[in-house]
Amino acid sequence: MSGAAIAAKPAKKKATGRPSSFRLLINNTLAATGLVVLTLIILIALAAPLLPLADPDVTAPANRLQPIFSPDHVLGTDALGRDILSRLIWGTRVSLAVGISATLIAAFFGSLIGLVAGYVGGRTDNLLMRGIDMVMAFPYILLALAIVAALGPGLINALYAIAVVNIPFFARNIRGITIGLSRREFVDAARLSGKSHVNILFGEILPNVLPVIIITMSTTIGWMILETAGLSFLGLGAQPPQADLGSMLGEGRKILFTSPHVSIIPGLMIFVLVMSINLFGDGVRDVLDPRLKSGALSRPVARTAVKRTDVPEAPAEQDAVLDVKALRTEFEIGGDIYKAVGGVDLKLRQGECLGVIGESGSGKSVTAMSIMGLVPTPPGRIAGGAAWLEHEDLFALSDERIRQLRGSAVSHVFQDPLSTLHPLYTVGYQLTEAIMAHQAMSHAHATEKAAKLLELVRIPNPAERLKAYPHELSGGMRQRVCIAMALANDAKVIIADEPTTALDVTVQAQILSLMNTLQDETNTATLFITHDFGVVSAICDRIAVMYAGRIVETGTTEEILANPAHPYTRKLIDCVPVLGEPGRRLDAIEGRPPVVNRLPAGCAFADRCPYVQADCRSGEIPLTELGRDRAVRCIHPLTGEGPNV
Amino acid sequence: MAAYIAKRLLAAIPVLLGLSIIVFLIMAMIPGDPATAILGSYATPENVEKLNRDLGLDKSLPQQYLIWLGNLLQGDFGRSYALNRPVLDEVLERFSATLILAGTSLVLCSVLGLLAGVVSAVRQYGWTDKIVTVLVLIGISLPSFWLGLLLILAFAVKIRLFPASGMFAIYGGGDLPDLLYHLFLPAVTLAVVATGVIARLTRTAMLEVLRQDYIRTARAKGLKERHVIYRHAFKAALVSVIPVIGIQAGFVLGGAVYIETVFQWPGIGSMLVNAISTRDLLLVQGGVLVVAGAYVLFNLAADVVQTILDPRLR
Numbered sequence: 001m002s003g004a005a006i007a008a009k010p011a012k013k014k015a016t017g018r019p020s021s022f023r024l025l026i027n028n029t030l031a032a033t034g035l036v037v038l039t040l041i042i043l044i045a046l047a048a049p050l051l052p053l054a055d056p057d058v059t060a061p062a063n064r065l066q067p068i069f070s071p072d073h074v075l076g077t078d079a080l081g082r083d084i085l086s087r088l089i090w091g092t093r094v095s096l097a098v099g100i101s102a103t104l105i106a107a108f109f110g111s112l113i114g115l116v117a118g119y120v121g122g123r124t125d126n127l128l129m130r131g132i133d134m135v136m137a138f139p140y141i142l143l144a145l146a147i148v149a150a151l152g153p154g155l156i157n158a159l160y161a162i163a164v165v166n167i168p169f170f171a172r173n174i175r176g177i178t179i180g181l182s183r184r185e186f187v188d189a190a191r192l193s194g195k196s197h198v199n200i201l202f203g204e205i206l207p208n209v210l211p212v213i214i215i216t217m218s219t220t221i222g223w224m225i226l227e228t229a230g231l232s233f234l235g236l237g238a239q240p241p242q243a244d245l246g247s248m249l250g251e252g253r254k255i256l257f258t259s260p261h262v263s264i265i266p267g268l269m270i271f272v273l274v275m276s277i278n279l280f281g282d283g284v285r286d287v288l289d290p291r292l293k294s295g296a297l298s299r300p301v302a303r304t305a306v307k308r309t310d311v312p313e314a315p316a317e318q319d320a321v322l323d324v325k326a327l328r329t330e331f332e333i334g335g336d337i338y339k340a341v342g343g344v345d346l347k348l349r350q351g352e353c354l355g356v357i358g359e360s361g362s363g364k365s366v367t368a369m370s371i372m373g374l375v376p377t378p379p380g381r382i383a384g385g386a387a388w389l390e391h392e393d394l395f396a397l398s399d400e401r402i403r404q405l406r407g408s409a410v411s412h413v414f415q416d417p418l419s420t421l422h423p424l425y426t427v428g429y430q431l432t433e434a435i436m437a438h439q440a441m442s443h444a445h446a447t448e449k450a451a452k453l454l455e456l457v458r459i460p461n462p463a464e465r466l467k468a469y470p471h472e473l474s475g476g477m478r479q480r481v482c483i484a485m486a487l488a489n490d491a492k493v494i495i496a497d498e499p500t501t502a503l504d505v506t507v508q509a510q511i512l513s514l515m516n517t518l519q520d521e522t523n524t525a526t527l528f529i530t531h532d533f534g535v536v537s538a539i540c541d542r543i544a545v546m547y548a549g550r551i552v553e554t555g556t557t558e559e560i561l562a563n564p565a566h567p568y569t570r571k572l573i574d575c576v577p578v579l580g581e582p583g584r585r586l587d588a589i590e591g592r593p594p595v596v597n598r599l600p601a602g603c604a605f606a607d608r609c610p611y612v613q614a615d616c617r618s619g620e621i622p623l624t625e626l627g628r629d630r631a632v633r634c635i636h637p638l639t640g641e642g643p644n645v
Numbered sequence: 646m647a648a649y650i651a652k653r654l655l656a657a658i659p660v661l662l663g664l665s666i667i668v669f670l671i672m673a674m675i676p677g678d679p680a681t682a683i684l685g686s687y688a689t690p691e692n693v694e695k696l697n698r699d700l701g702l703d704k705s706l707p708q709q710y711l712i713w714l715g716n717l718l719q720g721d722f723g724r725s726y727a728l729n730r731p732v733l734d735e736v737l738e739r740f741s742a743t744l745i746l747a748g749t750s751l752v753l754c755s756v757l758g759l760l761a762g763v764v765s766a767v768r769q770y771g772w773t774d775k776i777v778t779v780l781v782l783i784g785i786s787l788p789s790f791w792l793g794l795l796l797i798l799a800f801a802v803k804i805r806l807f808p809a810s811g812m813f814a815i816y817g818g819g820d821l822p823d824l825l826y827h828l829f830l831p832a833v834t835l836a837v838v839a840t841g842v843i844a845r846l847t848r849t850a851m852l853e854v855l856r857q858d859y860i861r862t863a864r865a866k867g868l869k870e871r872h873v874i875y876r877h878a879f880k881a882a883l884v885s886v887i888p889v890i891g892i893q894a895g896f897v898l899g900g901a902v903y904i905e906t907v908f909q910w911p912g913i914g915s916m917l918v919n920a921i922s923t924r925d926l927l928l929v930q931g932g933v934l935v936v937a938g939a940y941v942l943f944n945l946a947a948d949v950v951q952t953i954l955d956p957r958l959r
Binding site: 030130133134135137138139140141142143145146147148149150151153222226229230233234235236249253256257260263264267268270271274275278279282298299300302303372374376403404405406407408411412414416419420421422423424425433434437438469471472482485 | 660663672782786791794797863870880894896917926929930956
């Protein structure tokens with residue numbers, strides 16, 4: 001079998017990248033155990049004629065019901081004096097053969113139906129799938145019973161019945177994949193090259209569908225063995241003198257109280273057989289399921305792990321509401337460490353709006369999410385630095401203290417308001433919940449406050465809107481609700497992570513002006529993450545430009561817009577279209593940002609920089625002060641007084 | 646909501662018709678002369694002729710189906726030859742016993758499965774998760790009929806905690822405590838496999854949901870983690886697990902065939918097995934139809950519950 005063939009290959013350890021399929025399978029102890037046990041059972045069953053076993057069908061009434069470990073019969077004898085060990089091995093042969101045959105029949109017809117339905121589509125598809133739905137509308141084993149009832153009890157009839165009720169699983173899975181495949185280019189190409197439909201279906205599509213057929217087989221074969229054994233147990237499958245594991249169990253049941261071993265042994269065998277198949281099948285499926293490979297199904301915990309190797313000293317005097325020092329955030333994926341944030345300093349003063357700007361992958365969002373521990377762990381962790389909210393180091397606080405601060409002292413507005421609001425709760429519920437998490441008040445009072453908040457963010461008819469579900473609101477309305485939620489507990493700091501990116505341009509402008517007004521009204525400090533200089537210039541007092549996990553330039557919005565010092569900032573500004581200047585060239589920045597697990601020496605932007613010089617590619621480029629609140633990480637800045645080189 | 650339920654009920658009609666066609670076709674599959682097959686080779690010619698007339702076998706297949714369907718709709722499921730009573734009476738009587746067993750099992754497996762799945766997801770890779778994962782793997786690989794025998798040996802023979810069989814005590818039983826006493830072992834046995842399946846899917850659904858943006862929002866709001874898990878994540882996971890519970894109803898109803906045989910529960914499953922052995926095909930037909938119909942309604946109920954939970958489906 002294929003599993004054994006794979007097992008022959010040596011398990012080579014790869015240096016990088018994802019582990020190989022085989023390694024994943026063998027590292028999965030359960031799957032490997034399943035494979036070993038299953039192989040053993042199959043080998044013994046195949047070798048049955050060669051083994052020195054008693055004849056399974058020879059009765060010996062004088063020797064009936066011998067207990068386990070009798071001298072001549074290791075597993076004892078049954079009610080007719082037949083050797084149980086021999087019957088067990090021969091019965092396993094029958095059960096395996098029946099289970100595998102049923103699986104092959106179901107796979108063949110199910111896949112055929114699925115392929116045809118998916119490829120032909122239209123009315124054929126409709127008709128076939130309605131038929132499949134009908135079969136699935138029966139409780140699983142009941143249809144098999146009806147078929148056995150009609151055909152009459154017997155092992156072959158039971159086999160057919162079990163195969164028929166399993167056809168839908170194959171048909172459905174295969175149809176889904178086939179539909180996707182038949183719209184792909186290679187199928188179009190085959191069609192244009194004049195290949196017949198049959199040729200395309202079996203030559204082009206079938207090879208691509210095969211893995212799915214194998215997965216479905218590996219997940220259904222266990223059931224099929226179980227269910228055929230069940231029919232035999234009920235006396236509807238194997239008929240004497242023929243015996244499979246199920247019928248042995250059924251016969252033993254009559255003498256359960258006096259000689260339990262006669263029924264316990266075959267049952268145990270069914271269990272071990274099915275369990276080993278299921279373990280192996282699960283392993284196969286997990287390996288072929290790419291989501292599991294990358295570890296994406298890991299559950300993020302409530303707060304980002306903090307494993308700091310360095311903790312900066314607290315500043316002597318606190319002039320900022322939020323003071324981030326030397327923040328480093330890393331992701332550990334498949335043994336590689338991605339330094340998403342590589343030492344970032346930020347200062348946010350009361351009532352101020354600080355824009356953090358950069359391309360996707362620059363680490364700006366991770367910086368923002370690190371502050372309140374909202375970076376998913378696994379795989380993320382805070383590896384160094386500190387963030388002081390007034391006098392508290394946020395990375396040193398208890399989980400409970402962080403929970404108290406989240407949504408009260410520091411609140412968040414996220415990017416896509418459709419996915420960030422809970423789809424199953426009303427706007428009112430989600431708002432009152434946010435209020436009541438931090439303020440002791442009655443539900444009625446909180447609802448009243450929620451309506452006031454909606455009014456504050458200029459949502460008309462707030463009392464009505466509280467009853468709405470997120471999907472019933474427009475994108476702009478939803479983001480207003482998110483902003484209202486962020487204002488619910490008089491936050492000192494609002495962290496807004498690309499709050500306008502998912503919105504239409506006109507709605508963007510409305511949300512920006514709303515945030516601007518609210519900022520003036522409430523005197524809250526805002527950390528505003530965006531990739532768009534147009535947005536920054538509309539709302540931010542100061543700007544920090546990020547590239548490859550570090551800040552490359554800071555300054556007031558006016559200064560940076562007028563005189564960008566870093567070539568990267570210059571390029572970003574040039575990306576913004578300006579109304580009334582249709583002739584202006586829009587520069588895209590050539591190249592891609594470096595991958596943060598292998599940063600080059602020197603300036604990370606060097607490879608894309610039009611002004612790059614030899615000395616840019618070595619050493620550590622420091623962030624150099626250009627004046628009050630103004631600094632750049634460049635040894636050849638574009639304007640202003642450059643550092644001495 | 647009422648309009649939605651009415652719509653779903655209407656949509657169930659073609660499914661029920663489809664079920665009846667399949668059952669009808671299976672019975673038409675019987676090789677040889679159906680009347681002789683049903684009555685056995687020792688049947689008197691008069692009986693064969695009467696049955697042929699009863700079944701309308703002189704007419705075309707579609708005609709036969711329509712006549713048969715018409716009879717079904719009037720509550721005429723035919724007569725059981727072995728029991729000599731109307732099929733419907735017997736089936737309904739037996740089905741009520743099955744409903745008690747399967748219903749209890751379904752409640753058990755839903756509660757236990759959801760609980761195990763949530764705990765397992767929340768403690769991903771922890772000891773609880775590992776134990777639940779192994780138990781689930783064992784559960785879905787266990788032949789339920791064998792498990793039933795083991796439980797009888799353990800709890801009815803070794804320690805005489807529960808009765809080995811039946812629905813009520815022969816003398817002096819018949820009240821609710823007596824029923825529960827008899828119900829415990831079969832209901833638990835029947836629930837094991839479905840519990841495993843539900844636990845497994847709940848775990849996956851929870852892990853999927855916990856990665857969603859709205860869970861991050863809930864945490865960013867400063868909600869207690871317990872609130873995040875049970876209010877925000879669990880409700881969303883439940884929406885995707887409910888249809889699975891509907892499907893499990895089918896496995897539980899089907900699995901009842903084994904469990905009722907093992908525990909001699911007087912339900913429709915053991916009736917079907919006996920009826921197949923005695924070739925009482927009209928009884929088989931009636932039983933299969935009623936159980937399949939009930940399963941369609943179960944799934945409809947699951948759909949309605951899902952719609953109540955998820956406003957986007959309305």
